[in-house]
Amino acid sequence: MAAAVFAAGLSGIAAAQAATPANALVVAQSIDDAVSFDPAEGFELTTVQTFNNVYQRLVESDRKDGTKINPAIAGSWKPGIDGKSLEFEIRKDAVFASGNPVRPEDVIFSLTRAAKLNKSPAFILNELGWTADTVAGAISKIDDSHVRLTWTADVGPAFALALLTAPIASIVDEKVVSTHVTGDDFGNAWLKTNSAGSGAFVIAKYQPHEALVLAANARSAEKPKLATVILQNVPDAAARRLQVEKGDADVARGLGADQVDAIKKDGKLTVDAVPSARTDYILINSKASAELGNPAFWKAARYLVDYEGITRDLLRGQSDIHQAFLPVGFPGALKDNPYKLDVEKAKKILADAGIKTPLKLEFPVFKDQPFLSVAQSLQSTFAKAGIELDIQPGVASDIYARGRSGKYQITLRYWIPDYFDPHSNASAFAINKDNSANTVAKQAGWVIPELTTETLAAVKEQDPAKRVADYEKIQKQIQDESPFVFLYQGADQVVLGKNVKGYVQGLNADQVYYDGVSK
């Protein structure tokens, strides 16, 4: 009541409410995850989705078909005869937002600092054998417009190119960054909140937990259509929905299935469903007990998931059933989904293997939605076969820590590829020779020397058709015989104002592009 009286009295003040400014795109989303806008460090959704707009790499994944690699800073490239090097020609017109031309020195500086800083995404460069200790000398200047990359790892140039499409391979302006170096941080502290790239935008302003403002880079080869992109931190999804419905935001991300349904029904906004490369899976710790180490249990679990119910009723439009570790859109991805909910079959498999029920299992799950709802669905279907899942909601780092230390029984996880190559996922699920490297297979306590050899052979394979066949075979084996139960592949629902044109989002997490957006 009092509120109504006050609001009525003050309504005159709020006259300046209208649509968003014509030359700006206002995106309502949560940016609370952002830790660092330094491409050598940033590995959160918000920062990774910014890198394509602020930085360029030598080469980039095609926006629509990520399997294609396009020129970016490099106009052309050729593999060395040794099969372990690449020579890039830097485009003559490649220029940073500062006006400095892109030089071989910038490439050397950027890739070297990324390996030396050894932050979260450094493992991508480790795939080439580049580490803090070994990267020196791996990248060298040929002449003023040519640079050579060499590596020691047993991988071919095609794979190396795929790695170079990852955000960590972004090229930063050495001349600018070197004026902001403190100690031996290679400018990391400064780049956390500033930009020094050659992308379509520059970071104009960043206020943590508040907003990220990108301004058009006037020197960009292809000028962005809008002058400003504002990522506004609106942590509450319901508030985001109101804002985009009201026209105070042009784009809203991360809305729940219910909210998107309502918006679709209303019909005043566009809902763009973008397939994402994210796959969700159940992870079973085969070392936790004799039952969990029994392949029959893994098999039974595959029949205890209501795949259809979860995707249809819980994730409505935000996921599709998918039962292999390579997401659809990646070369070699298996598209058939052989498993369905079949409690009787699961019971029989358990009984035949002598696994006694009832069985009570700890089930740590991310405390957020939709994980909890999915966990509840799994709880009810597993219970039908006498397996009681004790849901324990937790924060991400706690769940990861339990995975790493092997202190869990069964859990629900997701995987997003780090670069556009099948190996990004295969290296997680199909490599564990002797529990030495931190892979998902290792977290499952699943030792697979033969599969590891096959996987390492696949990444080396130079014949694309043979390589695809290799990954199909590996996936099939994992689909049927591993302690992982792949459930579904995500789809990002982005809500856009009807006047927003040219928004592009690709399959991989980093593929968000604002340069072509107009209103």
Add this chain to the structure above:
Amino acid sequence: MSFDQSEASRAAQPEIATSRRPQGRRYLFVLPGLASGIVSFAITLLALVLVTFAMTRLSPIDPALQLVGDHASQSSYQQARVELGLDQPLPVQLGIYLKRLLTGDLGVSLSTGQPVLSDIARTFPATVELATAAIVVASLVGVGLGILAVLKPGGAVDAIARFVSLVGFSTPIFWLGLLALLLFYARLGWLPGPGRLDVAYAYTVEAVTGFGIIDAFLSGQDGAVADASAHLVLPVLVLAFYGLGGIARLTRSALLDELGQDYVMVARAKGAGRARIVLVHALPNIVGPLLTVLALAYAHLLEGAVLTETVFAWPGIGRYLTTGMFAGDAPAVLGATIVVGTAFIFLNAMTDLAVGRLQKRRGR
């Protein structure tokens, strides 16, 4: 003022006492008070730091893993642990923190990558702005409702006051916030939506003081002050609505209590009307407890109203503290706790002082 002769004679007593005391001794009398105040403040703060530190370390969140994520290599993870000092024994970590703290260095937040001090300089004013406006509205409306309720117990206003207290007390605040947004922002369009400023101003108004309205004023932009004020209205009303229930109830019950006292009967016998008795005789006597409750409510708001700040995308200290907590961001949590704790202790001391003064003036 309030009731007559005895009041005057009581108020006179302390004055006589102080005037008898020589100046030098009076000075000496204040000094130990101040010193003991500072010492007790320091001890409280230290205890607060110790408890918070222990809690950040005992929580199941691994800050290094939170920072590097699950895909990172073991070597990146180990490096992060070393960089964060997590490889050191706990007492050493605490020692390093305390040593830095003495030089005013609160460290760097893991989740924002910024010095905690600058994060707090940004987020605390946002909360202070919200909390201050909310407590002013809540006090005025709450006390007003309480008085009106007492003037006519069982009447319409009393019913409304009780209803408002009940709703304010029992409604989840984020729901109230969303409802307010839905009604006044989305449906009626009277007030702006989430955030502190419209995008037209948001990124051109420089954060000089951290207080939205003041910064808007300093920017000199047309309409910026009005916009900043308008953005404040909904979250302030929601917070005030939430707080005024308790204030109204306390005002009502304390006043009713006073009305049962002997002096009220005397006043009534003298022929004073109910309004005069309530406003002139009883009300001044409940200022002490009321002040204590208001100060507590204000201190509580200064901790940051996390849910309100979340719904209204208000970048205050409550959200900073909570997001920091979930990210295992010990420097942020510790820094924010120290600031909020200091504000709390300070506010408490000020209230004690004010209530003490008041009691002295009014006689016990």
